[in-house]
Amino acid sequence: MPKPASDLPAPAAAPATAPAAAAPATLAEVARRAGVSTATASRVLNRSAPVSPPVSARVMAAARELAYVRRRAPRGRGTGVVAVVAFADPVRYHSDPFHLRLLAGLREAAAGLELEVAVFTVPGSAQRPALLRHLCGGHVDGVLLVGAWETLELPRLLRAAGVPAVSVGRPPGAGTVAYVDADNLCGARDAVLRLCASGRRSVVTIAGPPDTAVGADRLAGYRQALAQTEAAVGPEVAYGDFSGASGEHAMLRLLRRRPALDAVFAASDPMALGALRVLRRLGHRVPEQVAVIGFDDAPAAARARLSTVRQPVEQLGARALEMLLTRPDRSASLVLPTTLVLRDSAG
Numbered sequence: 001m002p003k004p005a006s007d008l009p010a011p012a013a014a015p016a017t018a019p020a021a022a023a024p025a026t027l028a029e030v031a032r033r034a035g036v037s038t039a040t041a042s043r044v045l046n047r048s049a050p051v052s053p054p055v056s057a058r059v060m061a062a063a064r065e066l067a068y069v070r071r072r073a074p075r076g077r078g079t080g081v082v083a084v085v086a087f088a089d090p091v092r093y094h095s096d097p098f099h100l101r102l103l104a105g106l107r108e109a110a111a112g113l114e115l116e117v118a119v120f121t122v123p124g125s126a127q128r129p130a131l132l133r134h135l136c137g138g139h140v141d142g143v144l145l146v147g148a149w150e151t152l153e154l155p156r157l158l159r160a161a162g163v164p165a166v167s168v169g170r171p172p173g174a175g176t177v178a179y180v181d182a183d184n185l186c187g188a189r190d191a192v193l194r195l196c197a198s199g200r201r202s203v204v205t206i207a208g209p210p211d212t213a214v215g216a217d218r219l220a221g222y223r224q225a226l227a228q229t230e231a232a233v234g235p236e237v238a239y240g241d242f243s244g245a246s247g248e249h250a251m252l253r254l255l256r257r258r259p260a261l262d263a264v265f266a267a268s269d270p271m272a273l274g275a276l277r278v279l280r281r282l283g284h285r286v287p288e289q290v291a292v293i294g295f296d297d298a299p300a301a302a303r304a305r306l307s308t309v310r311q312p313v314e315q316l317g318a319r320a321l322e323m324l325l326t327r328p329d330r331s332a333s334l335v336l337p338t339t340l341v342l343r344d345s346a347g
Contacts, residue, residue: 025066027112028318033062038105038318042112081116082106082321083140085131085154087147090121097298098313102146102168105314109321115141122149136161142324144168145177148212152176155330164327168320170213178332180320182311184214184295187338188221191293191309192265194340196229200263200291204236206250206275208267215239218267218295236261240271247274255282262290263346269294269301269308276304276345291346307346310339 031041036055044051044059045068051059062068084106086093093099103119110117118140120131135143136157142164145154149167155177158165167179195203205222208215219237226232238253240246247266251274254261264279266272272294276286284290294301297310319334 025063025068026322027068027109028315028322030059030062030066030068033066034058038109038315042108045112079139079141080114081118081140082110082324083135083143084117084119085135085143085145085149086119086121087123087145087149088121089123093121093147097300098296099146101313102317105317106144106321108314109318113321113325115321132157136163142166142327144320144324145171148209148214159330164324166320166324166328168316170217170333172213175331177330178323178328180316180323180334180336181213182313182316183335183338184217184311185221185224187295187309187311187340188218188265188267189225190221190338190340191295191307192222192225193228194342195263195265195291195293195346196225196232198291198346201231202233202236202258202261203263203265204238204254204258204261206247206254206264206266206271207237207239208242208271210239215267222265233258240267240274242268242271244270244274244277247271248278249274251275251278264290264292266292266294269296269298269306272306272308272345273300273304276306286345287347293340293346297341301341302343305344307343308341310341312336312338 027041028038031038034041036059040051040055041059044056045063084103086099088099107117122128122131132154140163143158145165145167146169149172152173155165165177167177169179170181171177171179192203203226205219207219210216210219223235226235236254236258238250240250247270250271251264264275266275272292276292279286279290286292292306294306294308297308301308315336319336323332323334
């Protein structure tokens with residue numbers, strides 16, 4: 001016999017909306033918690049190379065605290081290969097410390113995900129129909145674009161073929177492709193503000209190519225810093241191509257235009273080192289008369305005791321790969337902070 005309505009149990013309350021699950025910890029987060037590089041964390045967790053016991057213990061403790069679970073790369077396309085398309089002269093690419101460090105970070109992260117990394121160099125605006133067919137033909141799980149690429153055709157073709165792509169560095173067009181970059185603007189601004197705070201008043205810059213995102217961002221940071229410092233003399237700019245030779249030529253031009261300059265911010269370490277060579281050859285005392293700060297913190301900068309802005313190059317590679325594997329929307333971006341490193345050239 002059915003119960004009266006008053007005796008029926010009350011309907012269960014609708015469950016409250018469950019809080020969103022926390023995103024799983026990444027290898028980069030484990031590395032930060034342990035105070036090591038992403039590459040070192042990968043070596044410990046994958047046992048791919050020996051690491052000192054204290055460091056290994058820190059990494060393992062960080063992984064436990066963050067509940068890190070080793071992830072394998074998704075096999076939706078089933079190739080196990082990620083392509084790096086570097087827009088650079090092949091000889092210069094393989095001798096550039098930035099590219100070598102970036103590739104090291106990428107390969108360490110890829111090893112942890114059981115992926116292979118294939119590198120293709122494309123000098124200038126050269127067209128490579130065979131490369132396009134390879135990238136769009138189901139042979140890779142994704143593509144990382146590195147360097148000053150100009151044409152938007154490649155990202156469009158990759159998108160049409162369903163191949164995810166991420167740019168290492170801000171792309172030439174907003175919303176063109178997802179990207180990971182260092183904070184070039186703030187890094188440059190911090191360096192120039194430090195020069196002004198130390199009493200330098202005539203701060204010039206050796207800028208990178210203005211038609212590249214990195215060149216434009218670092219020049220914008222220089223200009224912003226001078227605009228914030230009322231006592232500083234206005235900007236004076238000479239352009240280079242990030243090479244040491246171009247830094248030397250730019251330094252000579254700047255000295256002709258502004259003989260009383262007392263500080264130089266160069267948009268790359270090789271250009272800063274070229275500027276140092278000219279200054280010392282002409283008898284200018286560094287840093288007593290002229291202070292110099294570069295950008296990148298390449299190994300040569302430490303050897304030369306060059307003050308510089310350190311960008312996390314290995315992390316750029318690792319984080320770009322992590323982003324790539326999530327098949328990001330083309331508007332996605334991640335900007336990593338930089339650090340000012342003061343050495344003898346800007347004491």
